[in-house]
Amino acid sequence: MGSVLGVDIGTAAIKIVEIKKTSTLPKLINYGILRSNTHLDRPNSAIQSSALKIAEKETADLLKILIREAGFKAKEAIASIPVFSVFITLLEMPQMPEADVAKAMAFQIKQHIPLPVSEVAIDWLKVGDKETEGGIKQQILLISIPKEIIKRYQNIFKMAGLKLKALEIESLSLARALVGNNQAPVLMVDIGACSTNIAAIDQGFLKLNVFTDIAGSSLTSAIANGLGINVKRAENLKKQKGLKAGAAEYELSTLPLPYLDAIIGEGLRAKNKFEREQEKKIEKIILAGGGANLLGIEEYFAKQTSAPVLVGDSLSALSYSPEIGILKKQLGAELAIAVGLAIK
Template sequence: PNLNQEELKKAISWEAEQYVPIPINEVRLDWQILGDSTTAGKVEVLLVAAPINLVNYYLNVLKGVGLVPVSVETEITAVARALVQRVEGAPVTMVISIGASTTDLSIVKGSRISFTRSIGTGGLALARGVAQELGFETDQAIEYMKTYGLDPTSLEGKVMQAIKPVFDIIVNEIKRSLAYYSNRHPESAVKRVVVTGGTAKLPGLVVYLAEALGLEVQIGDPWEGISMPSNIAKKLEEDATSYAVAVGLALKQL
């Protein structure tokens, strides 16, 4: 508190070294002041860090096809904008984006992201669990996972039992994140969970998460409130969870 911009920049860069797992001189940092902390005399800061080589890679791809990049942001930031931040009156919401390699979390209160975290387990780890348990090749395991998922009534629950040990790693980390946030923000408990990403459509996933977390869980719809021709809408709705990042980026300047 009471620091000028230059002092604040130095203080945040120093603090960031405790949380960023790679050298600070190898990342691009950005931050946003969220407000006063529950600890007297301190403020809460939302910190974003991305490897410089990764940022430069994407910038070069865009420039290579003749596009002019105006900003770069993390996937979970765009997803939160698409699924929660533009919804007026939305309750405090945890967004869970289950990708191929990672599961990204954010907690959104009103129009502000109050918490983010990335878990190093995603859909491919679930598929490997199925492949190992049932003796499948990875491609076949992915198809079985998409077809039977976490439904205990399908295929005698064999696929669910193969997925469960790995998926429970994700669930336990989600619980830890919810507990951490609740401890720091007891006045604004998370009321619901919105799930997105390619793995979000696994049969039984919503029910499993709802029972494990004790919260309302729903699949995120990035097309909610967006008008389009009916023939296009039907096609896009089939893979809605795959468009959350793109929709969130498109909404950034609106």
């Protein structure tokens, strides 16, 4: 069986893993990360942004550079679409035959999608049942992606010389990599450079998904402004010291906290909304993305949320070389979306 590429095109980095499925554990053959730090100086120059913009030629060129420099062999790829580029709605409907669900969804789609039906690709799947006063209702996750976005991704991968097998919402890839077969309700907080994705997963299914533009670059800007230094120096200090700077550098550790508290606040709102609507308790919070590697973030999240918190490890269900194993702690959270795509 051949290998496949999982391609995570984020707001400020492209991450690729090459994974081959075997008779035992999937094998991580290769990985690569290409960072674009232009967003630090110019926020509007991110690879893609909440404005549903992705620079096709520039992104394809970055993909080609990463593929060449890292030496990837596979030509088939599965790519993620960020949550800010899609419309996701959880619907509750009476129990009915599958044929009737399709008819009912034709009506629901017009009510919940803010674009003409002809302009979006639509999919839905049953994600569970819920007991209500009116009886047991089925929960349907409705997902729609603007066709314009799909076309852009197809163009990018064609220009990069890759065969795009499928596109998937990043939250589903994250859940596959970090939650797996765990049936308990969990909250995933994926802290990227320019956006933070927050998703509640229950019985392996996506039940709630929100995002915020407060993210890693917000913490960097707080350090830069507070210390009067340039953002690149602030980014390096953030990575080196995190929230664990010594007593002489106390200010450095406290400057990012208002923005980190804002991310935590969004997470708690999502947690409370899920628990209220689903009448279930979130059992733990899983941190992912490059922001999950911030020194001290796991302990700070746990203190502020009074919930069990762990940094996700997407490599735990893979086999890999000793060289990759040395970087396991750092890569496990950062490569989560790419891994989830490649093991789809």
